[in-house]
Amino acid sequence: MVEFERVTKTYPTGVTALREVTLRIDPGEFVFIVGPTGTGKSTLMKMIYREETPTAGRVRVLGRDLTRLPARQVPFLRRQVGVVFQDFRLLPRKTARENVAFALAVTGTPPGEADARAREGLEVVGLTPRADALPGQLSAGEQQRVSIARALVHRPPLLLADEPTGNLDPDTSWEIVQLLSQINLRGTTLVIATHDKTIVDILRKRVVALDGGAVIRDEQRGLYAGGR
Amino acid sequence: MAASGRYFLAEGFRGFTRNGLMSVAAVTITTLTLVALGATLVVAGALGELTSRLEAQPRAVVYLRDGLAPAEVAAARDRLSRLSGVTGLEFVSKDEALARLQRSMGGRVGVRDLLTRNPLPASFVVTADRPGRLRAIAAAAARLPQVETVGYGVQAVERLLAVTRAVRLVGAAAGGILALVALITIASTIRLTVFARRGEIEVMRLVGATAWFIRWPFVVEGAITGAAGACVAVIAVLAAYALVVHGARGALPFLPLGGPEQVALAVSWKLLLWGIVIGVVGSLLAVRRYVRV
Numbered sequence: 001m002v003e004f005e006r007v008t009k010t011y012p013t014g015v016t017a018l019r020e021v022t023l024r025i026d027p028g029e030f031v032f033i034v035g036p037t038g039t040g041k042s043t044l045m046k047m048i049y050r051e052e053t054p055t056a057g058r059v060r061v062l063g064r065d066l067t068r069l070p071a072r073q074v075p076f077l078r079r080q081v082g083v084v085f086q087d088f089r090l091l092p093r094k095t096a097r098e099n100v101a102f103a104l105a106v107t108g109t110p111p112g113e114a115d116a117r118a119r120e121g122l123e124v125v126g127l128t129p130r131a132d133a134l135p136g137q138l139s140a141g142e143q144q145r146v147s148i149a150r151a152l153v154h155r156p157p158l159l160l161a162d163e164p165t166g167n168l169d170p171d172t173s174w175e176i177v178q179l180l181s182q183i184n185l186r187g188t189t190l191v192i193a194t195h196d197k198t199i200v201d202i203l204r205k206r207v208v209a210l211d212g213g214a215v216i217r218d219e220q221r222g223l224y225a226g227g228r
Numbered sequence: 229m230a231a232s233g234r235y236f237l238a239e240g241f242r243g244f245t246r247n248g249l250m251s252v253a254a255v256t257i258t259t260l261t262l263v264a265l266g267a268t269l270v271v272a273g274a275l276g277e278l279t280s281r282l283e284a285q286p287r288a289v290v291y292l293r294d295g296l297a298p299a300e301v302a303a304a305r306d307r308l309s310r311l312s313g314v315t316g317l318e319f320v321s322k323d324e325a326l327a328r329l330q331r332s333m334g335g336r337v338g339v340r341d342l343l344t345r346n347p348l349p350a351s352f353v354v355t356a357d358r359p360g361r362l363r364a365i366a367a368a369a370a371r372l373p374q375v376e377t378v379g380y381g382v383q384a385v386e387r388l389l390a391v392t393r394a395v396r397l398v399g400a401a402a403g404g405i406l407a408l409v410a411l412i413t414i415a416s417t418i419r420l421t422v423f424a425r426r427g428e429i430e431v432m433r434l435v436g437a438t439a440w441f442i443r444w445p446f447v448v449e450g451a452i453t454g455a456a457g458a459c460v461a462v463i464a465v466l467a468a469y470a471l472v473v474h475g476a477r478g479a480l481p482f483l484p485l486g487g488p489e490q491v492a493l494a495v496s497w498k499l500l501l502w503g504i505v506i507g508v509v510g511s512l513l514a515v516r517r518y519v520r521v
Binding site: 075076079108 | 427428432433434441
């Protein structure tokens with residue numbers, strides 16, 4: 001599903017965000033990418049939806065070699081890779097339902113169908129009663145649910161979450177992780193970049209730890225800090 | 229894709245109205261550009277019309293010296309009629325010349341009242357079988373002792389063509405400079421829309437909207453700006469033309485000026501087309517620089 005082969009990324013500023021990262025994620029997996037802020041977690045995520053391209057090495061996602069993917073093909077890759085962010089990135093003047101439908105509308109889905117699928121999406125994340133609220137009227141946890149519904153509306157085989165609980169209190173964080181976990185159980189491959197130690201340690205999923213842009217640990221049923 | 233088309237139009241129009249004064253500035257500079265273009269087209273068109281009328285009448289006017297005896301006039305007529313290529317010869321007496329001048333003034337000015345004696349020469353209007361002969365006929369006529377000067381169409385045509393070229397050159401230079409300013413203004417205005425919509429653009433990129441889907445609303449906004457500028461320019465050019473024609477019909481009734489309707493047909497669609505081209509190119513400049521995909 002995702003393959004990194006000796007991927008290095010050096011930004012024009014001279015900062016090296018990733019160093020020779022080799023990584024393979026299979027369909028249906030649940031993977032945590034962990035490490036302190038500034039260790040390349042976000043860069044690694046961005047490589048997967050081709051927001052960034054490697055300086056050296058190769059990235060393959062869903063059978064496509066992203067280092068060779070023409071720019072005009074990128075939108076079609078992104079329809080198959082859902083992305084969720086710490087700051088939700090919802091449009092403030094659209095309701096929850098409109099925010100979800102927007103993702104379909106701007107990729108050419110007729111309005112009626114987009115609306116119907118947005119309703120379904122909100123049902124999956126348990127937000128049907130709040131469908132007509134604006135983001136400003138929703139709690140942080142509810143806003144993150146809307147953004148998850150939006151990320152899933154194209155029914156992508158792969159879902160990326162970059163610090164999805166970064167702006168949430170512990171209880172809400174746990175709810176969101178539960179929701180993501182259920183989505184993974186239904187077959188969606190899930191990659192979560194986080195520095196939320198509690199969640200990683202409770203779930204005991206595969207953990208890929210980064211430090212200084214390099215993979216320092218990759219273990220099944222891992223802990224945030226490593227060791228046994 | 230009909231739904232997308234409506235979305236592009238709605239977003240393009242929203243961007244146009246959201247930018248308020250900047251949109252007004254962009255429309256204004258587009259209008260100025262198109263007024264320069266429109267004025268050039270109209271003036272060059274009128275000059276072209278005049279030129280082709282002159283070319284269609286291969287005539288020379290042979291002005292006679294004052295105080296010729298009837299026999300001398302008859303001799304001149306005889307010599308002129310035997311020049312090769314001459315197909316017609318019409319004598320215009322001094323009185324007739326004055327009467328024609330009076331007619332061309334439209335009767336508003338009493339020419340006779342202004343003059344104590346008639347300053348106009350008598351003349352022969354010589355018609356040639358084709359324009360190419362006029363130069364030789366004029367040269368031969370000028371050598372006759374009875375002849376003062378010869379005027380013929382080719383001279384006028386050559387002068388008119390030179391004036392037309394100058395008008396086109398000045399128009400193109402002014403239009404070109406204004407068009408450049410218009411492009412920059414439109415691009416800056418659309419940049420504001422790009423900035424106002426950056427959140428939306430970011431989301432569109434992430435969920436897999438294509439580059440052109442993201443760009444279309446801005447192109448539409450540019451086209452709206454250009455078309456609005458064109459509409460104002462068309463109104464301005466036609467109003468100015470109507471005023472000029474109204475004035476000119478009285479003062480210079482011999483000028484072959486078409487009515488405003490004819491000019492409207494000839495010029496409006498060109499201005500509209502150019503307005504939209506300027507608007508679209510301006511928006512593409514903005515989009516290329518500021519919408520990363």
